[in-house]
Amino acid sequence: MKFGKRLKQQIQETLxxxxxxFLSYKELKKLVKLISSxxxxxxxxxxxxxxxxxxxxxxxxxNNEIDKFNAFFMEQxxxxxxxxxxxxxxxxxxxxxxxPNGSQPSEKDCKEELGKIRKDIVDFHGEMVLLxxxxxxxxxxxxxxxxxxxxxxxxxxxxxxxxKVLQQPFFTTDLISKLVKECxxxxxxxxxxxxxVISRQLVLGSEKIGAAGxxxxxxxxxxxxxxxxxxxxxxxxxxxxxxxxxLPDQSDVIQSQLNSPIAIP
Amino acid sequence: xxxxPAVSVQNVVASQLSNCGASGTLSSSLSMFxxxxxxxxxxxxxxxxxxxxxxxxxxxxxxxxxxxxNSGAVGLMFSSSSGFSADLHFSSVSxxxxxxxPTSFISQSTYSETSITxxxxxxxxxxxxxxxxxxxxxxxxxxxxPNFLDxxxxxxxxxxxxxxxxxxxxxxxxxxxxxxxEDALTSNWNDIMADTSIADLELKMQYPEEKxxxxxxxxxxxxxxxxxAVHVENLAIAPASSPASSAATKQRMRWTPELHEAFVEAxxxxxxxxxxxxxxxxxxxxxxxxxxxxxxxHLQKYRTARYKPEASEAGSSEKKQSSLxxxxxxxxxxxxxxxxxxxxxxxxxxxxxxxLEIQRNLQLRIEEQGRYLQMMFEKQCxxxxxxxxxxxSSSMADDAFAQLSDAVQNSPGTNDPGVxxxxxxxxxxxxxxxxxxxxxxxxxxxxxxxxxxxxxxxSKLDE
Numbered sequence: 001m002k003f004g005k006r007l008k009q010q011i012q013e014t015l016x017x018x019x020x021x022f023l024s025y026k027e028l029k030k031l032v033k034l035i036s037s038x039x040x041x042x043x044x045x046x047x048x049x050x051x052x053x054x055x056x057x058x059x060x061x062x063n064n065e066i067d068k069f070n071a072f073f074m075e076q077x078x079x080x081x082x083x084x085x086x087x088x089x090x091x092x093x094x095x096x097x098x099x100p101n102g103s104q105p106s107e108k109d110c111k112e113e114l115g116k117i118r119k120d121i122v123d124f125h126g127e128m129v130l131l132x133x134x135x136x137x138x139x140x141x142x143x144x145x146x147x148x149x150x151x152x153x154x155x156x157x158x159x160x161x162x163x164k165v166l167q168q169p170f171f172t173t174d175l176i177s178k179l180v181k182e183c184x185x186x187x188x189x190x191x192x193x194x195x196x197v198i199s200r201q202l203v204l205g206s207e208k209i210g211a212a213g214x215x216x217x218x219x220x221x222x223x224x225x226x227x228x229x230x231x232x233x234x235x236x237x238x239x240x241x242x243x244x245x246x247l248p249d250q251s252d253v254i255q256s257q258l259n260s261p262i263a264i265p
Numbered sequence: 266x267x268x269x270p271a272v273s274v275q276n277v278v279a280s281q282l283s284n285c286g287a288s289g290t291l292s293s294s295l296s297m298f299x300x301x302x303x304x305x306x307x308x309x310x311x312x313x314x315x316x317x318x319x320x321x322x323x324x325x326x327x328x329x330x331x332x333x334x335n336s337g338a339v340g341l342m343f344s345s346s347s348g349f350s351a352d353l354h355f356s357s358v359s360x361x362x363x364x365x366x367p368t369s370f371i372s373q374s375t376y377s378e379t380s381i382t383x384x385x386x387x388x389x390x391x392x393x394x395x396x397x398x399x400x401x402x403x404x405x406x407x408x409x410x411p412n413f414l415d416x417x418x419x420x421x422x423x424x425x426x427x428x429x430x431x432x433x434x435x436x437x438x439x440x441x442x443x444x445x446x447e448d449a450l451t452s453n454w455n456d457i458m459a460d461t462s463i464a465d466l467e468l469k470m471q472y473p474e475e476k477x478x479x480x481x482x483x484x485x486x487x488x489x490x491x492x493x494a495v496h497v498e499n500l501a502i503a504p505a506s507s508p509a510s511s512a513a514t515k516q517r518m519r520w521t522p523e524l525h526e527a528f529v530e531a532x533x534x535x536x537x538x539x540x541x542x543x544x545x546x547x548x549x550x551x552x553x554x555x556x557x558x559x560x561x562x563h564l565q566k567y568r569t570a571r572y573k574p575e576a577s578e579a580g581s582s583e584k585k586q587s588s589l590x591x592x593x594x595x596x597x598x599x600x601x602x603x604x605x606x607x608x609x610x611x612x613x614x615x616x617x618x619x620x621l622e623i624q625r626n627l628q629l630r631i632e633e634q635g636r637y638l639q640m641m642f643e644k645q646c647x648x649x650x651x652x653x654x655x656x657x658s659s660s661m662a663d664d665a666f667a668q669l670s671d672a673v674q675n676s677p678g679t680n681d682p683g684v685x686x687x688x689x690x691x692x693x694x695x696x697x698x699x700x701x702x703x704x705x706x707x708x709x710x711x712x713x714x715x716x717x718x719x720x721x722x723x724s725k726l727d728e
Contacts, residue, residue: 071517078520082570085525122607129618136621162632169519180618187611191604217610224617240631242624
């Protein structure tokens, strides 16, 4: 139930509208239990009939889940592509009007606009990363449920099915990754060069951290921690299991963020 | 018509079927099989042509959904089997419309809707097929359920050890076989029945084979049936190749930045997002396979995206104003704070992204390796049955993994120490699990010395 709990946590923290797009892990797990208990006794006799039927039902549900992921993923991807372009255009406009060739003297407006753009870009970046996280969590869930199925029913569904999953659009996140990287380089141009030490202290002491994209930020942090937890090590560690996650130094910063005193709406 | 694939298909099916002593009837139906599939026309050409695409794409789902509701086993079998032959019919007809074999299955990509017409035609076919089948194939009427369930819901092959590309090429051969005949619209009921009977028998054959991983060929036949589902998702990624035919297709299109660029250009030419019409944009873009529905929905999104930033800017600037007002005296400091907060957020996001990438790559490689090793097992089993190389191989495997771990640690290419630790941990773990697996596996299963695999893995690591 550990993954189930983690998944639930992740869903709770997730962006609005994404909640029901995740894997219905619990339902699938119940089905596996049902299949294994009902088929176990009947396997010997005429169980083959039941088994085939049960497996078909299971696969049917899995296919539905995958369709759900694909649809959601591709929709979000499309949105991101559009937004990405829009952001680029906005930045272009700002640079034109307030850059070296610009005519607008008002620095305050410029700063405001820049501020907005920065926030939007960072949030955009965050959402894309969260989509990749979504994809990954669902994949992990699928792999787990398939493993459970094989274990409980003695079937051999996992390997071929997972091959099919690997090629689904929702798992082929290359495009989004590319957009994320592009975003990162864009951000470097929009943000002033950082003066690390002092500003970090400012931030950690400040109580206005909440002003910066609360939902996304919180979700991101939660996602990282969840990932760490999921990979901590399990009783059924096998050749298809991922090794534990090693998050270097920043982890205490992350922890402090999550435990910040700011009330989350 | 391609003789070779036909022959190979015949051989495959025939060899399996002869095992069950059913060769007599079957060889005759088999001889009909390639020709049958070649000559297409069902008795309900109008019905089928009209709703063809819809049925084609809704076939897997419809059959699946009809399964629980159908009470009679026999009726169930027939609707599924007719679905199978219908599938082939559809594919051939749709490919008559100038599409290549694999792409004809693209329209299966949306599984969501259930068709109204399909069960209708299914019923018609099933009654006819029931007559035929009752005449000749009584023995197989008894236990059809699991087979069709296996097939019709795109159940992946349980013991499939074939690499994906192999499957696809087989299916393409078979599909080409189906498709290449000119008279795709002129089959008769006998042909359909032949298809149906063969479908039955194949599926029946699959069932006992389920538990025997070594029955390679039958798996191949079975797998090739699964391929449309895989293919569809793959091909959905290349929107340009999707069939432009069906007006009712609400097939999912995967947009790319390039496509979007073209879209924006077209929109700008037409005078902006407000003035542009979907039809105009579609015409200007001139992208094959793009339907007006795709453009419509994309245009809607585009408009929202442009309009919303203005709305949200107004909203967020209000918010910002209030928070800024609180610290209006320390304007500069707040600015820095906010910027730094954003920077921190970025750091965390970047970190998450990095980890996700690593995780994904690991997952891919794990599966790949697992598949590769399985393949080696199979090959070894086939080439040297009964010879137990387990001991020798395991030590070689250990050596190979040890070399690999060294390579990982010494390689300068691996960036984070975290990454190389992860990789090494994984390799060590796999080494252990490989040993365990050797013990658990059937003693006759041999583990090939993975002499090929270390170079394979190493070359990947060195990337």
